Amino acid sequence: MRPSQILLFLLLLLTLIDGTLFLHSRRLDKNLKSERALQAITVAGLGLTDLCIATEARYTRHPAVSDSMAPFMDHPGAIEHFPTGSFWNVPEHKSKR
Amino acid sequence: MIPKGLEKQFNILDFSLSSLWRRKLKNLGIMLVFALVIFLLGSFQMLTGALTNSAEAVLKNTPEITIQKMSAGRQEAIPLAYVEKLHSIYGIRAIIPRVWGYYFDESNLANYTVLALDSDLLPNGSELNLTLVFGHFPKRTESGTAVIGRSIQDILELQERRVFSLFRPDLTLKSFNVVGLFSRQTDLLTNDLIVMNLDDARDLFAMPTSMVTDLCAYVANPAEIETIAKKIAVMLPDTRVLTKTQIQKTYQVVFSWRSGFASICLLTALIAFAILAWDKASGLSLEEKREIGILKILGWETGDIMAVRFWESTLVSSLAFILGCTAAYIHVAFFDATLLKPVMVGWSVIHPPFKLLPAITLGDLMLIFTLSVLPYLAATVIPAWRCSTVPPDSVIR
Numbered sequence: 388m389r390p391s392q393i394l395l396f397l398l399l400l401l402t403l404i405d406g407t408l409f410l411h412s413r414r415l416d417k418n419l420k421s422e423r424a425l426q427a428i429t430v431a432g433l434g435l436t437d438l439c440i441a442t443e444a445r446y447t448r449h450p451a452v453s454d455s456m457a458p459f460m461d462h463p464g465a466i467e468h469f470p471t472g473s474f475w476n477v478p479e480h481k482s483k484r
Numbered sequence: 485m486i487p488k489g490l491e492k493q494f495n496i497l498d499f500s501l502s503s504l505w506r507r508k509l510k511n512l513g514i515m516l517v518f519a520l521v522i523f524l525l526g527s528f529q530m531l532t533g534a535l536t537n538s539a540e541a542v543l544k545n546t547p548e549i550t551i552q553k554m555s556a557g558r559q560e561a562i563p564l565a566y567v568e569k570l571h572s573i574y575g576i577r578a579i580i581p582r583v584w585g586y587y588f589d590e591s592n593l594a595n596y597t598v599l600a601l602d603s604d605l606l607p608n609g610s611e612l613n614l615t616l617v618f619g620h621f622p623k624r625t626e627s628g629t630a631v632i633g634r635s636i637q638d639i640l641e642l643q644e645r646r647v648f649s650l651f652r653p654d655l656t657l658k659s660f661n662v663v664g665l666f667s668r669q670t671d672l673l674t675n676d677l678i679v680m681n682l683d684d685a686r687d688l689f690a691m692p693t694s695m696v697t698d699l700c701a702y703v704a705n706p707a708e709i710e711t712i713a714k715k716i717a718v719m720l721p722d723t724r725v726l727t728k729t730q731i732q733k734t735y736q737v738v739f740s741w742r743s744g745f746a747s748i749c750l751l752t753a754l755i756a757f758a759i760l761a762w763d764k765a766s767g768l769s770l771e772e773k774r775e776i777g778i779l780k781i782l783g784w785e786t787g788d789i790m791a792v793r794f795w796e797s798t799l800v801s802s803l804a805f806i807l808g809c810t811a812a813y814i815h816v817a818f819f820d821a822t823l824l825k826p827v828m829v830g831w832s833v834i835h836p837p838f839k840l841l842p843a844i845t846l847g848d849l850m851l852i853f854t855l856s857v858l859p860y861l862a863a864t865v866i867p868a869w870r871c872s873t874v875p876p877d878s879v880i881r
Contacts, residue, residue, distance in 0.1 A: 390501035391494055394799070401806050408813055415817065415841050422669040423541050429615045429670045431545035431608035433599060434580065434700045436731050438539055439633075439675045442595045443832040445586060448676075449597075451734040452550055452698070452726060454559050471830035478734040 444469040450478055496788065500795035503775075511796075514760075515804045518856065521757045522808025523815070525750055525852050530812055531821045531828070532739035533843025538672060539735030545607065547580075547700035549713050550726040559724070561695035566720060570701065573715050577704045580605050581696035583685040587650055587678070592639050594833035598678045600685030607702070615674070619664030622681045631664035631679040634671060635834040653690045660684070675836035754855060762863045776868070777876040786873060793868035794861070801857040809849065816842040 429435060441447040446454065447469065486494070504511045551570075553562035567579050583600040603609040603621055612621050622629040632642075640648050642662065649657040666674040686693060703712050709727050717725045776789055815821060820838040821828075829835055 389494075389498055390505070391497045394497070394501060397803075401810070405806070405810055408810065408817075411817065412813075412841060412844075419839070419841055425615050425667065425669045426542045426673055427545055428608045428611050429666075429673050430542060432603050432606055432612040432615070433679065434547045434582065434601060434606055435673055436543070436546050436550065438535065438542070438672055438735070439597075439677070439836050440535065440672075441829045441832050442597070442676045442834045442836075443830045447830070448586070448595070450738050451546075451731040452552065454557070469830050471828065471832075474827055474830075475738045478730075478737050 441471040441475075443471060447471040447475050450475060493791070496791050497795050500792050500799065503792065504796055504799065511800055515800050515807075517757060517760065518801065518804035518860070519808040519811070521753050522805055522852060522856055523811045524753055525855070526809045526812030527815050527821060527824055528750055529848050529852070530816045530842035530844060531824050531838075531840070533845070533848065534816065534838075534840035536735050536739055537843050538840060540732070542673065543732055543735070546728050546731045548703055548706070548709050548728045549701040549716065550731070551699040551701060551716060551720065552724045552726070553698075554722060554724050559698075561691060562698055562723070564694050564696060566723075567699065569719060570699070570716065573712060573719065575703050575705060575708050575712050576701050578605060578702045580700040580702070581682070582700060583682055583689065583691060583697050585685075585689055585697060587688070589639070589650075592833060594639055595676065596636060596678050596834075597676050598680065598685055598688065600680050600682045601700075602682065603679075606700075613664075615667055615670050616664040617667045619662070621679065622663060622684070624681055626663070626681065627684060628658075628660055629663040629680065630660040630684070631666065631677075632662055633666045633674045633677040634668065635675045635836065636678060637662075637665060639834065650688060652688060658684075658688055671836050671839070676834045757856075758859055758863075780876040786869070790865060790869050793865050797861045797864040801860045805853060805857055809844075809852070813842050813844070816840065 436451045437449045439448070551562065551566070552559045553566075554560070564581060567581065570576060570579055580601055583598075585598055587596045587598050588594075589596060602624060603612055604624075613619075616631065619631065621631055637643075642648060646662045647659055648662070649659045652658055660678075660680065666677065680688075682696075685691070686695075701712070701716070703709055709729070713725045713727045717723065779789055780786075815823065816838075817840075821840075825835070825838060
């Protein structure tokens with residue numbers, strides 16, 4: 388068997404795996420869409436503003452509505468305390484006020 | 485019958501594959517490191533894209549205008565008397581007072597989000613019970629009751645128990661009866677949430693009855709949100725007024741490529757790989773130089789030698805790209821982005837599950853391809869060209 392034929396088999400195998408993953412993504416998308424209907428009710432009914440991703444600091448639990456200066460507010464010159472503060476960007480509107 | 489030009493390329497491809505296999509340890513090593521870098525870049529992009537997409541899809545119904553009182557650069561409680569002032573602005577349909585805040589559970593070192601409002605006044609408020617596995621939302625008159633998120637149930641080890649207690653600021657205990665549990669489908673929003681009625685939240689936080697945390701305003705005509713927000717900002721200059729659009733834009737920014745440390749770490753990994761690839765690929769070994777010399781003596785042209793190197797580099801980098809991207813999808817979709825999750829949640833004790841659809845766009849794939857594969861091709865083909873233009877007898881000697 389020529390080396391290029393072995394490569395062809397390898398590429399076919401990878402295509403098969405990626406095709407299966409593509410089908411999985413379609414299925415997951417469909418499932419998540421049904422969940423989003425419930426999430427939309429929760430957001431509207433409770434007036435929620437943020438996703439529950441990081442719960443350690445208020446400026447990463449509620450980046451949309453918390454104080455943008457919070458990381459440096461504990462005392463003058465206080466440096467960032469929580470790890471997530473280094474990975475999350477400050478929302479644009481926070482710099483206005 | 486294969487055309488002659490194509491047959492030649494197949495032969496060169498066979499030669500390239502044999503050549504790669506001869507130095508399999510070196511080439512497999514480069515390919516694995518390459519795939520790892522692409523995996524990290526791809527995982528980060530797929531995870532942050534998925535979170536951004538989820539936020540965009542889910543946060544469509546956030547409050548239209550949120551009003552917070554500011555003092556000395558911090559948010560503080562807002563007087564209920566402001567509601568009366570706001571009623572004088574024409575176009576405001578409803579103003580909903582909210583009490584919300586954080587409760588730090590010292591025994592579990594976890595932060596809970598406590599939220600209280602009269603949900604019957606909000607859009608979809610009557611349908612809220614659909615989001616619960618069991619029970620109902622606390623009614624205005626139902627004192628000492630709460631609906632909790634799934635992580636709260638786990639961390640307080642409630643199981644079948646329905647009663648739990650939280651400390652007031654003066655360290656006296658306040659008991660709550662669990663009257664509802666949020667379903668798994670809303671984990672992305674409610675995992676750390678305790679919902680109660682306004683009186684209970686004021687009692688828990690020792691907040692005066694004349695104060696609330698913030699106000700949510702809903703307007704009659706959505707096209708007037710910005711105008712009414714400006715009117716509120718003028719009328720109440722000591723407040724911060726956030727509109728629905730600003731809240732929705734938040735998640736377009738917080739996880740961007742510029743989001744601090746993560747991008748620095750990933751770009752450092754990419755640069756480190758570029759240096760490794762340059763070192764491994766550009767410095768042709770004596771054996772490789774002799775091979776090129778012998779091929780030239782046997783009648784191979786410079787173009788043929790470059791084609792061999794091109795095929796070798798293309799195979800290594802493209803396979804690494806496919807493997808890296810495939811592994812990144814599997815990592816985010818099947819393993820909840822286990823490697824990146826600690827970065828996203830920091831020291832949080834409550835870890836909401838990330839059931840997300842990895843976000844893959846053609847633009848992202850092209851960006852990763854351009855940052856990784858193209859520099860590698862350049863780093864390998866150019867030295868081969870320089871070597872193949874040298875007279876063969878000087879290389880062999």
